[in-house]
Amino acid sequence: MGFRKGSISHRNQLIEQLEKVLFEAETMADVKVNNATLSVTGNxxxxxxxxxATALNRNRANGVSGDRAIVETDIDQVLNLSQAISLPPDRDxxxxxxxxxxxxxxxxxxxxIGLTGRRLEGRVHLVTAATSAMRNIVDCVEExxxxxxxxxxxxxxxxxxxxKHDEMQLGVTLAEIGSSTTDIAVYHGGAVRHSAVIPIGSGSITNDIAVMLQISIEEAESIKIKYASAKASLSSPKLEFDLQTxxxxxxxxxxxxxxxxxxxxxxxxxxxxxxxxxxxxxxKESLTYGLVLSGGGAQLSNISALAGDLMGMRVRIGTPKHIDGITDIADLPxxxxTMGLLLWSILSNDFAQSNHISMNTFFQKL
Incomplete structure (x- = not known):
């Protein structure tokens, strides 16, 4: 595939795969794809x-010192100042x-905006990435x-x-279990409080099965989907199936x-x-809604039962919000x-003139 743990491992293989996917997508939808929004993850x-923080030390109307109403440029200034951190030259x-x-x-x-004061302070969550990793992904797609x-x-x-809006407000952790990574985002008060990438995903389960049972990766993935339970006690010791070693x-x-x-x-x-x-x-004590699991790994049988036992919190499987005109198969975890990128693109166009859109604002538009 040319992609491993969120990073490019073989450029030519990845480009070939992208060309294949693009052809299939354009053929199925009968449209020409000209642009795209991409997701990124990785170590x-x-x-x-x-x-x-910034001082609101002058009234914009008359230049006199004192309290004044906060305007959009004040927020922009605070957010720009929050980015003034020491980053290595190879990170953005x-x-x-x-x-x-x-x-x-x-x-x-x-x-x-509109509140009056002398000092505005902002707390911000920053996501940084390796410049080369992002550039390489963009180059392959533009190729x-x-x-x-x-x-x-x-x-x-x-x-x-x-x-859901209430989940984001009252506290929840999203865990996107992909093939090679598990991506985490912790929400509370309508904002991201913590995020991370765990370099293990459901593909590791497939590899374990292949090694332990001495079968191919393809067969291991197939039996994982058909027969595996994330919680062994909920599986049947009597139900057996054949393997081709x-x-x-x-x-x-x-x-x-x-x-x-x-x-x-x-x-x-x-x-x-x-x-x-x-x-x-x-x-953790503020995560009223516990854990939401998404991604391909979330489709593993009984995964929410295992998570609930281990983590001692509410767990549900996250399925994408349905969008009219898109087949129901897209409603799977x-x-x-993919569905989030579509919504992100739509909402980003709505807010194209603003530099300080919060996650809370995004959810209010849904």
Missing amino acids: HIRCLNTQA ILHTLPQEYSVDTLNEINNP IGIKVNGLVFQPLASAIATL ENGDGKRSISEHELSRYVEARMQEIFHLIINEISRADI IHST
Whole structure:
């Protein structure tokens, strides 16, 4: 495929795959694709919280010192100041996501425009990425004649497609379980409080099955989808199926329960890593809505039961919001990021003139 853990591993293979996907998409939809919005993830992604402030020391109307109403350019200035962090020369800021503002002694303000004060402070979540990784992705897509409109950190796109407004307000963690990474975004108060990339995904389960049972990757993926349970105790020790081994020994049988033990071991590892990331956000007790699982890995049987047992919180499977005119097959968790990118593109066009759109504002438009 030419892509591994969110980064390009073989450029020519990736371009060939992109050309194939583009042809199939244009043929199926009977349209010419000219531009696209892309999701990004990978080990190169880094996220942090920061803050900045500006003095509102002059009245814009008469130039006199004192309190004045906050305008859009004040917010722009605070957000620009928040980006003034020390970054290595090979890294760029991908997203600047406002969390909340303070005006003098007033705190936890979502939108301070029109409020009067002397000092405006903003707290911001920054997502940074390796410049070369982003440039290489864009170059490959542009190589096949597609203009790239923008790049979106994968769990942010998935969140727009799957999360509910109340979840984002009252606290929830989104875990997008992809093939090679699990992407995390923790929300509270309508904003991203923490995000991260875990370099393990559902593809690791497939590899484990292939190695343990000495079968091909293709067969391992097939039986994972058909027979595996994320929680072995909910699988059947009596239900058996045949395997075609790779070592020339021919067919052998394995029970659904035995297969699921391999799967559960890896899923437990992934969930413990998710727990670690939630702990880093330091707001676990405020996550009223617990955990929402999306991505292809979220389609694994009984995954929400295992997650609930291990994490001690509410768990649900996140499916994309339905969009009229798009086939129902797109409502599966595996399509969360794709549907989120579509919504992101639509909403970004609505807010094209603004530089400080919060995630809360995005959700209010849905």
